[in-house]
Amino acid sequence: MNDAIHPLARKAVIWHLAVTALVLILMMIFGVIMLMNQGEMISITPQWFYKIMTAHGTGMVGIAALGGTAILWYFLSKYVKLNPAILIVNFVLFLTGVTMVLIAIFVFDFSDGWTFLYPLPAQSAKMYGAAGAVFFLSGMLILGIGFLLLYMYLAARLTAVYGGIGKALGWDIIFRGKKGYGPPAAVVATAMVIITNSTALLAGATVLAASLVNIMNPAITIDPLLAKHLTYAFGHIFANCTIYMAVIAVYEVLSEYTKRPWKANKVFLIAWNCSTLFTLMIYTHHLLMDFAVPKWMLIIGQVFSYANGLPVMVVTAYGALMIVYRSRMKWDFASSLFFLSMFGWVAGAIPAIIDATIVVNHVMHNTKWVPGHFHTYMGMGVVAMIIGFMYYFNKTEGNQQHRGIDTFTITLYFAFFTGLVGSFLYAGGISAPRRWAEHLPQWVLSDQVGAVSGIFIVLAAIIFTARFFAGLRSVGTKVPYHKKSAAG
Amino acid sequence: MYQLIAMYATVFFVFLLALAFAFVYGESKRSGEYSAIQEKGYKIRKFYFLGLIAIMAFATIMTLGRLPYDRNQAEAEGFSETKVVKVTGIQYAWEMSEERFEVGDTVQFDVTASDVTHGFGLYNEKMELVAQTQAMPEYTNTVYYTFEEPGTYQILCLEYCSTGHHVMVKKIVVEPEGGSSDE
Numbered sequence: 001m002n003d004a005i006h007p008l009a010r011k012a013v014i015w016h017l018a019v020t021a022l023v024l025i026l027m028m029i030f031g032v033i034m035l036m037n038q039g040e041m042i043s044i045t046p047q048w049f050y051k052i053m054t055a056h057g058t059g060m061v062g063i064a065a066l067g068g069t070a071i072l073w074y075f076l077s078k079y080v081k082l083n084p085a086i087l088i089v090n091f092v093l094f095l096t097g098v099t100m101v102l103i104a105i106f107v108f109d110f111s112d113g114w115t116f117l118y119p120l121p122a123q124s125a126k127m128y129g130a131a132g133a134v135f136f137l138s139g140m141l142i143l144g145i146g147f148l149l150l151y152m153y154l155a156a157r158l159t160a161v162y163g164g165i166g167k168a169l170g171w172d173i174i175f176r177g178k179k180g181y182g183p184p185a186a187v188v189a190t191a192m193v194i195i196t197n198s199t200a201l202l203a204g205a206t207v208l209a210a211s212l213v214n215i216m217n218p219a220i221t222i223d224p225l226l227a228k229h230l231t232y233a234f235g236h237i238f239a240n241c242t243i244y245m246a247v248i249a250v251y252e253v254l255s256e257y258t259k260r261p262w263k264a265n266k267v268f269l270i271a272w273n274c275s276t277l278f279t280l281m282i283y284t285h286h287l288l289m290d291f292a293v294p295k296w297m298l299i300i301g302q303v304f305s306y307a308n309g310l311p312v313m314v315v316t317a318y319g320a321l322m323i324v325y326r327s328r329m330k331w332d333f334a335s336s337l338f339f340l341s342m343f344g345w346v347a348g349a350i351p352a353i354i355d356a357t358i359v360v361n362h363v364m365h366n367t368k369w370v371p372g373h374f375h376t377y378m379g380m381g382v383v384a385m386i387i388g389f390m391y392y393f394n395k396t397e398g399n400q401q402h403r404g405i406d407t408f409t410i411t412l413y414f415a416f417f418t419g420l421v422g423s424f425l426y427a428g429g430i431s432a433p434r435r436w437a438e439h440l441p442q443w444v445l446s447d448q449v450g451a452v453s454g455i456f457i458v459l460a461a462i463i464f465t466a467r468f469f470a471g472l473r474s475v476g477t478k479v480p481y482h483k484k485s486a487a488g
Numbered sequence: 489m490y491q492l493i494a495m496y497a498t499v500f501f502v503f504l505l506a507l508a509f510a511f512v513y514g515e516s517k518r519s520g521e522y523s524a525i526q527e528k529g530y531k532i533r534k535f536y537f538l539g540l541i542a543i544m545a546f547a548t549i550m551t552l553g554r555l556p557y558d559r560n561q562a563e564a565e566g567f568s569e570t571k572v573v574k575v576t577g578i579q580y581a582w583e584m585s586e587e588r589f590e591v592g593d594t595v596q597f598d599v600t601a602s603d604v605t606h607g608f609g610l611y612n613e614k615m616e617l618v619a620q621t622q623a624m625p626e627y628t629n630t631v632y633y634t635f636e637e638p639g640t641y642q643i644l645c646l647e648y649c650s651t652g653h654h655v656m657v658k659k660i661v662v663e664p665e666g667g668s669s670d671e
Contacts, residue, residue: 047651113648119625120604123579124650224605224625260522289607290622291557291629299552306544314537321512322529326520343509350505351498357547360490362556363617366607366646369494429495431617433609433646436654442615 001397005077007476009084010397012091014472016070017390019095021465023063024383028461030056032454038439039447049437050111054136057114058101061239062143064378066094067386068245069150072193074393075186075252076154080161086153090146097143100135108132113435114235116140118211118227125215133215141208144234148201151194158191165191169276170269182264185251189244192276197241199280204234225292229283236283243345243377244275246385247316250338253392254320257335258327262319271311278308285356289365298358305356309349317342332402334395336410337388344380344417348373351425366435368446369428376421379457380414387464394471405463413460419453491616556619557631570596570632575643577606577623580652582643584660591665594634599623606656607646613639620646635662 005013030052036042037049044052073087104110110132112120121133155165162168162183168191170182182188207230210222255262264272284301287293320342329335351373355364364370394400423446428434432443439447574585575597589595599608599621606623610633621629635641645656 046654050648050651050653111651115648117605117647120650123604127650225627228605228624287622289620289629290624290627291631292624292627295555295557298555302552303548306548310537310540310544313540314533318529318533318536321508322525323522324516325512325525325529326515326518327522328519329516331516339509339513343505346505347502350501351494353544354494354497357551359551359554359556360494362620363490364494365620366609367617425495425498429491431491431611431615433644433654435648437651438654440615 002074002078004079004081005074006082006084009073009077009082009087010476012084012087013070013074013393014475015091016066016087017386017393017468018472020063020067020070020386021390021468023059023066024386025458025461025465027056027059027063028454028458030059032451032458035447035451035454037437039444039451040439041448041451046437047109047111050113050435051105051109053435054111054113055102055105058140059098060378061114061235061242062094062098062101064242064382064386065147065238065245066091067389068242068382069147071249071386071389072186072190072245074389075248076190078252079184079187080157082157083153086150090150093142093146093149097139097141097146100139100142104132104135104139108135110136112136115231116211117231118207118222118224119214121211122215122218130215134212137208137212137215141205141212144201144204144208148198148205151198151201154190155194155198158187158194162187165194169273170264170266171273173266174269174273182269185262185264185268186248188264188269188272189248189251192272192279193241193244195276196237196244196279200234200237200241203230204238207231207234225290228287228290232283232286236286237279239374239378240279242382243385244279246341246382246389247345249385249389249392250316250320250342253334253338253388254323254329258323258329260323260327262323268315268319271315275308275311278304278311282308282356285361288356288358288361302356302358306353309353312349313346317346332391332395333406333410334388334392336407337384337391340410340414341381341384341388344384345377345382348375348377348381348421351376363431364428366433367428368424368432368434371434372421372424372428375417375424379421380417384413387468390464390468391471394468394475397476398471398474400467400471400474406467409460409463409467412456413464416453416456416460420450420457423447423450423453557621557629570594572596572598575599575608575623577601577603577608577645577649577656579603579649580645580656582608582645582656582658584658587658587660589635589660589662591635591638591662593662594632597621597631597633598628599631600628601625604649605647606649607644609644609646611642611644612637613641615642617646622647638662638664 033052037044108131109128112124125133158168168183168187172178173182207227213220251262282305284297285305288298288301355361427446571593573595576583601623608621608623609617610619612618619631619633621631641660641662643658645653
């Protein structure tokens with residue numbers, strides 16, 4: 001049991017996880033509906049397809065951020081005293097923003113994608129009415145403000161406790177030759193996320209506000225290329241940071257299970273500093289096909305997208321392998337998912353890095369190769385970390401036990417997720433475009449494989465979620481018989 | 489070609505990764521002293537790190553010389569004459585200054601959009617994506633392509649541009665060298 005976490009924050013973590021679990025299932029169902037439509041197994045109108053696509057894209061990133069926040073807060077509480085009110089404010093603003101986004105999509109027919117590329121919202125506002133675009137953009141803005149407040153608060157706390165964000169990232173060890181280890185991994189990761197996500201949110205707020213102004217007064221315009229930069233600086237970094245929040249659980253839990261410390265040595269700190277820098281820069285690989293962008297910037301997009309794979313491949317994933325190697329660790333739901341999530345993260349980075357190569361991007365950009373790679377590290381990486389944390393939470397704060405059905409569900413989830421991402425990557429390889437409501441006959445088979453895989457993934461998610469809610473009943477009601485550790 | 493390389497490279501590297509995870513999972517049932525594992529692990533990591541850097545450097549050097557928007561590249565390959573074609577994307581159609589081409593034509597597509605951002609995706613007769621760029625309002629992106637095979641090519645919109653995105657398709661004909669026999 002994490003005694004350091006405030007009881008109210010513990011409750012807020014439960015709310016975060018409960019909402020995450022339920023929304024995940026809904027978003028997965030949306031994903032399956034899209035695949036079934038592309039695979040000609042069902043028929044929905046293109047308008048409905050794109051509305052569902054908008055909800056799926058926005059919802060998945062948002063919910064991964066919510067789950068990641070729960071993980072960050074829970075483990076950071078062990079090292080830094082935190083005021084639960086901030087977490088609750090973020091939760092309320094998140095729900096407010098999400099409600100507005102859902103109203104925009106399902107009441108006012110907004111369907112411009114999570115990318116809402118300027119001037120598309122203004123164009124849609126002209127055709128379908130302004131309410132949808134205004135609700136969507138304002139909802140995203142409110143949601144972003146909630147996260148920005150959270151990061152500002154966390155920045156203040158890290159500054160108070162560790163003497164600054166730089167020190168929390170180990171700069172005194174890297175640059176000033178201070179001996180020993182840096183702060184705990186949860187602190188280092190939080191510092192990284194504060195820097196990168198605050199930048200992302202400010203970029204997002206700028207383009208969202210500018211788009212809203214443009215809708216209200218079309219005479220006030222922005223440069224479409226600048227708007228695209230700001231949109232991807234927002235979306236790519238924000239989506240990326242969900243991993244950097246969730247991975248805190250991997251550091252904490254694998255370390256606990258193996259009884260081996262995962263300390264922030266100099267290499268670890270350098271890696272996280274590199275991730276901070278690269279995560280800010282590599283969104284430019286979304287603009288590799290915008291030839292109006294200066295050539296040097298596109299080349300940077302390729303080189304640093306490659307480089308951004310190195311910290312995870314060489315330090316975090318390798319560290320996970322090293323810590324588990326000959327550890328006689330107990331394999332249960334949490335440890336299995338955290339171990340597999342590292343595989344998912346790196347496995348997703350491989351096609352991502354390949355796609356960041358300009359000559360490859362030239363024939364694969366905006367094909368299904370792209371959702372292929374990010375579904376790998378989101379579904380088999382971030383979501384696996386969040387689900388693993390749900391179990392860990394219930395086990396540590398309650399008395400959940402690993403059962404045979406958990407092994408079955410993990411196998412089901414990962415086997416069919418491999419089928420899903422395999423179908424996406426294959427479809428990308430045969431040039432099937434992404435974000436198309438209807439597909440040509442030669443693309444349909446891959447959609448059908450994806451849809452069937454998706455159905456089994458939803459089934460696994462429902463079982464995970466049922467187990468999570470069943471396990472919640474014991475949280476806080478009695479002293480867990482596992483004593484102080486989930487490692488058993 | 490690049491699609492195949494991407495697919496095979498992904499399968500190869502993911503397979504290696506899976507082997508590494510499977511090996512460690514198998515070894516997790518045994519016990520070992522962690523400081524010794526760390527010492528050996530860090531040594532291996534140095535080579536692994538350098539290996540990754542070498543692969544990435546090789547890929548960078550091999551590919552940055554073939555950037556798709558580099559006119560010098562097209563000229564270096566002997567394409568002395570290019571046909572300049574103006575392309576404009578508009579919800580939900582492609583307007584082009586010229587629509588018929590011959591095998592051997594090197595075409596400079598000057599691509600823009602008159603409303604929102606679209607994606608210019610050039611597909612050959614086998615529906616393989618052979619070239620693309622973004623069609624953006626207020627900007628012109630130039631992409632070069634040399635038609636080497638006759639047939640019906642298609643331009644598909646590859647950037648989501650609202651609910652008619654998937655119908656934004658235009659067919660263009662590439663005739664054999666010397667023009668079609670029926671003309």
